[in-house]
Amino acid sequence: MSLEADRLQQMANAVRALSMDAVQAANSGHPGMPMGMADVATVLWTEYLKHDPAAPDWADRDRFVLSAGHGSMLIYSLLHLTGYARPTLQEIRDFRQLGSPCAGHPENFLLDGVEATTGPLGQGLAMAVGMAMAERHLNAVYGDPLVDHRTWVVAGDGCLMEGINHEAIGLAGHLKLGRLNVLWDDNNITIDGGVDLSSSEDVKARYLSAGWHVTECDGHDFGAIRKALDEAAADPRPSLVACKTVIGKGAPNKQGTSGVHGSPLGDAEVSAARETLGWEHAPFEVPEQVLSDWREAGTRGQSAHSEWKDRAAQHDTTGEFADRMAGKLPAMDDFDGALAEWLSGEQKVATRKASEMVLEKLTAMIPAMVGGSADLTGSNNTKTASTSAFTAQNYDGRYVYYGIREFGMAAAMNGMALHGGVIPYGGTFLIFSDYCRNAIRLAALQKVRSIFVLTHDSIGLGEDGPTHQPAEQVMSLRLIPNLNVYRPADLVETAECWKLALETPETPSAICLTRQGLPQVRSDNAMASGKGAYRLRAASAERKVILMATGSEVHLALECADKLEADGIGADVISMPCMELFEQQDEAYKADLLPNVPPEQILRVSIEAGVTLGWERYTMANGLNIGLDRFGASAPGDELFKHFGFTADAIVPKIMNKLNG
Template sequence: MKIEQKTINTIRMLAAEAVQQANSGHPGLPLGSAPMAYTLWANMAHNPKNPKWENRDRFILSAGHGSALLYSLLHVFNYGLTVEDLKNFRQEGSLTPGHPEYGHTAGVEATTGPLGQGIAMAVGMAMAERHLAAEFNKEGYPVVDHYTYTLVGDGCLMEGISYEAAALAGTLKLGKLIVLYDSNNITIEGNTDIAFKEDVRARFEAQGFETFFVEDGNDVEAILKALEAAKANLDKPSFIEIKTQIGYGCPKKQGKAAAHGEPLGVDNLAEMRAFLAHHEEAFFVEEEVKAHIANLNNQGEAKEEAWNKLFAQYAKMYPELAKKWDAWHAKEEINLDMYEKYTDVSKKMATRIASFEVINQMADRVDNMIGGSADLAPSTKTYMNGKGDFSSEDYTGRNLHFGIREHAMGAIANGIALHGGLKTFCSTFFVFSDYMKNPMRLAALMGLPVTYVLTHDSIGVGEDGPTHQPIEQLAMLRSTPNLVTFRPADAKETVAAWEYALNSKTEPVAIVLSRQDLPFLEKTGEEAKKGAYVVGDISPEDADILLMATGSEVHLVTEAAKALMVEGVKAAAISMASIDVFEKQSKEYKESILPSHKVKRIAIEAASSFGWHKYTGFEGKVIALDTFGESAPAGLIFKKKGFTVENVINEAKSILNV
C-alpha cells in the first residue's frame, strides 16, 4: 500500500474511532473526505510549529460537523493534538469539541457551526489576503502570497449564505480562494434529490468561478491535478466538485444516510479495519506514516523559513512598509480626540452623521481599517471619503461593497478579522441585524473585534413603517454573551462608542445609531465608555428618583430632570449607553450609579422593555415598546407611544405620589 493511502486510512480510522469513543459525532464526512483533505494538507503552505505564520495557507472546514476529520489531521500533522485529545472528543474541557472552535484548538482557523458560515468566512479571508497583497507586495517580494481553502458539503451549499458569499467572491475575482466540495448526495434525511437537484457547478460558474470535477474522491492524483489547476488561475476563484461516498470504508454504511451523524459501531469498525487493511489497535499511527508526515512538515517549515528570509530582505529594501506591516499586526491604543467638536448644546445631529464624521477621522488615523455596508452606505453614513473602493480592479480600496447580502456580510467581516492585519466594520439598518444574527453570535464566540454600525435604530424611522422599525433587536444583541452594544445619546457618546470598538481586543461591538437629529447634551462624553453614568445635575445618591435612558431618549430624561427640579423633585438623569459595559464595572461603581436603596426608578427606551426590569425593580416603571411600530411621521409616533418629556414627568410624579 502506498504511503499516501496509508496516511489517508489512518486519518479515516482516527476520526471514526474518536466518534465511537465519544458515542457521538459525524463519521461520514471524515471517511469520504479524507483523501481530499490529506492531498490538500500535504501540499499546503503551513507549518505546525508555527500555526500563526502570517503567510500560511488558510483551511476552513465549513462543514464543521465533520470536526473529527480536522482533529485527525491536526493530530497526524503534529499540531499538538494528542491521542488523549482524540479520545476525549466531545468531552468536557477537551481540545476536541463537537464543532471546531477558533482560539481553543491550535490550527483551527474559524469556529464553524451553522452550515455555510465557513465558506463565507473563507471569502472574507481571501478578501483580506488580496487587500494586504495590494498594500505590501513589491516586485520580487510577494510577502503576502497564500491561498484560502474551504471544504464544504451539500448542507453548506443549500444554505442561502453560500450563494451570497460566492456571488461576491466571483464578482471580486478572488483567484486565491479555492472551494472543495464533498459531493456525496447524502444529508440527514437521505438522498439530496428530495430537496436539492440543482447543477451546483453550473451555479458556481454563473457566479464567476472556474469549476473542476473529480469523479472519484479516492483518486489522489486527480484531486492534486485539480488543485494545481485551480491554484494556477488567479483571475477567478475555483470550485472543485469531488464525488465521494459518505462513510467510505465502512462496508455496511458507506453511501447511506446512516453514516452521517452517528457512531459506526464496534462491529462495523472491525470490518472497516479489515477493509482498509489498518492496524487492529485503536488510535494507531504507524511509524512509516509518522516519518512521511515529518517529511511533509519539514517542507512546510522550509516554506516559512524561505518567507522569513524574503521578509528580512523586504524590510531592508522597504523599511517604511515593514514598519507599517508591524503596526498593522499590532494592537495599539487608539484615541480619536473628537469630544470637543460636539460641545455646542445649541446644535443637533443624528448619531449616524456623527458616526460618519468619526469614521472619516478614524480612516485617516487607522489606515488598516476596511469596511462597508450592505448597499446602504449613503443611508448608514459609512463611506470613507477618498479611500477608494475595493474591487477586482483595485484591491487597495478600503470601502467594501457587500451588495444586498447581510447574511454573508457578517460572516465575511469575521473572515477579515480572523485573517489578521486588518480592522473591519460592516453596516446595515438595525432591523436587518436579524439577518446577521449567526455571524454576530460567532464573532462573539470567537472573540473577534468586528464593529457593526447599525442605523435607523427605532420608530424614528417613521414612514417606512414597522418592517423597518427595530423593536426587539436591542434585547437580542444584549442577550448575546461577549457582544457589546452601544446606543449613543449624541455625538460625544458616538465618539466614545467608536473608541471602545477600536480598542476592543476580544469583543465585537454593535453601535446602534439614530436616523433623526439628536441634541448635543452638556454632560455626555468619554464616561460613556463605562457603560452608564450621570448626565444631569443631581447625583443618584441625592435623588428622589432615577431616570435611565439610552440613545434618542436620553435627552428626554435630562429635560424631565430639569423640569422636575423646578417642582422640587430631585431626579438623577442617567445615560445607559451600554448595558453590557456597565455590567463589567466594579460593584462600587455600579452602586454609585444605581444605588440599591434608591428604588424609585424609570427606564425609557424606544424598544422592547425586555431586560429593563432588572434595573427598575418592583417599584419602578419602564416606558418602552412592546408592540410593533407603525407607518407615520416619527414625531407623531414618539408622542403616541409616550416618548415625551411630559410623559416622563407624569410617570415620575405617579411613582413618587406627588
C-alpha cells in the same frame, strides 16, 4: 513530489481511523465526512497547503476552513498528524469531552490551525471569502513578498444549500477572488437522506453563474484530486472543486448512506472498516511509518516559511506589517483632539451622521479599517474620504460594496478579522441584524473585532414602518455573550463608543445609531462612555428619581428631569450607552449610580424606544419601564415618538403616579 500511492493511502486511512475511533469513543459525532474527504484532505495537506505546524501564526500561511464543521475530526486528525503541538493524541481520545480542545465543532480559540469556528452551515465558506478579501487587500498594500497565500475550504451540501453561501459566492465571484478554492464534498447525502429529497439544483451551473471556475474529480483518486487542485490553483476565478466522494468511505456496510453522517459507526462497523481499510492497528494507534510520513509532510512548509521570514525582515523594517497583523492600533492623538473639539461644540446631528464624522477621523488614522455596507452606504454613512472602493480591479480599496447580502457581509467581516491585518466594519439597518444575527454571534464566540454599524435604530426612522423599525433588536443583541452593544446619545458618545469598539480586540461591537438628529447632551467628562453608564446629570433637588436612558431617549430623559426638578423632585439622569461595559464595573461604581435603596425612596425609570423586558435588571420591582412592547407603525418619526408616549409630557405624569402611588 508525491509519495507513492499506497503510502499516501495509509496516511489517508490514518485520518479515517482516528476519526471513526474518536467518534466511537465519544459515542457522539460525525464520522461520515472525515472518512469521505480523507483522501482529498490528505492530498491537500501533504502537497498543496502552505503551512508550518511549528509556526501556526505565520502571517502568510494558507488559510484552511472546514466549513462543514461537523466533520471536525478531519481537522483534528490533520493537525495532529502534521505535527501541530495540539491536539495531542490524548486530546483526540477526549474528543467532545469537557476540557478537550477537540470540541464537537472546530473552535478557533481552542486550537491553533483552526482558522474559524464552524458548524453553523455556510458560514465557514462565507468567512473564507472574507479571508480571501483580506489577503488580496494586504497583498495590494504590502506586495507579494509579504502576502501571497491561498484560502482553502472544505464544504458540504449543507453549506452549499444555505442562503449565506449564495451571498458569499456572489461576492467572491464579483470580486474575482481567484485564490479562494472550495473543495465540495459532493457525496449526495444530507442528514435527511439523498440530496435529491430537497434539491434539484445544478450546483456547477449555479457556481458558474456566479463567476466561479468549476471542476470536479473522483475524491478517492489521488491523481484526479491533484489534477483538479492544480486546475483550481491555476484559474484566475474562485474555484469550486466538486470532489465526488462516498460518505463514510471505508465503513463497508454503512458508507454512502445518511446513517454515517452524524452517528458513531458502532463497534461492529468500526471493526469491519478496519478490515476493509486493511488497518490492523489498535484504536488511536498510528503506525510509525505512517506517522513519520505525515510528520515529514508537515515539515514541507518550513523552507517557505524561512524564506518568508527573510523577506519580512527586508520588507517590513518598520514592523508596520507585523503590528498590523497583531491588531495593534496607532496612537489616537488625532482622535482625542477631535473628541475634545466635539465636546466643546454643540452639534445636533443624527448619530449615524456623527458616526460618519468619527469614521472620517478614524479611517484616516487607521489603515487597517476596511468598511462597507450591505447596499445602504448613504443611509449607514459608512463611507469616508479615506476609503475608496474595494473592487476586483482595486484591491487596495478599503470600502466594500457588499450588495444586498447582510449575512454574507457579516460573515466576510468575521473572516477578515480572523485573517488579521484588517479591522472590518460594515453597515446595515439595525432591523436587518436579524438577517445576520448568527454571524454576529459567531463574531462574539470567535472573539474577533468585527464592528457592526446598525443604523435606523428605533421607531425614530419613521415612515418605513414596522418591518423596518427595530423594537426588540437592541435588547436581543445585548443577550449575545461577549458582544458590546452601543447605543450612543449624541456625537460625543458616538465618538467614544467607536473608540471603545476599536479597543476591544476580542469583543465585537454593534453600534446602534439613529436616523434622526439628536441634540448634544454632554460637553465634558471625555470618554465617560467607557464605564458603560454614567451620571449625565445629578439631581438638584432631593433625589427621588433616577432616569436611565440610551441613545435617542437620553435627551428625552433630560427633558423629563427638567420637568421633575421644576416640581421640586430631584432626578438623576444616567446615560447607558453600553450595558455590557456597565456590567463589568465594580460594585461601588454601580452602587454609586444605582444606590441600593427601596423603591419608595428612589424610583428608577428606564426610557428606551424598544422592548422593556431586560430593563427590570436596573429598575427593579416597582420601577417604571418606558418602552415599546409592540411593533411600530408607519408615520413620521417625531409623530411616532409622540404617538407611542415618548415625550416628557407623557412620561412625567407616569412618574408622578408612581411617586404618589
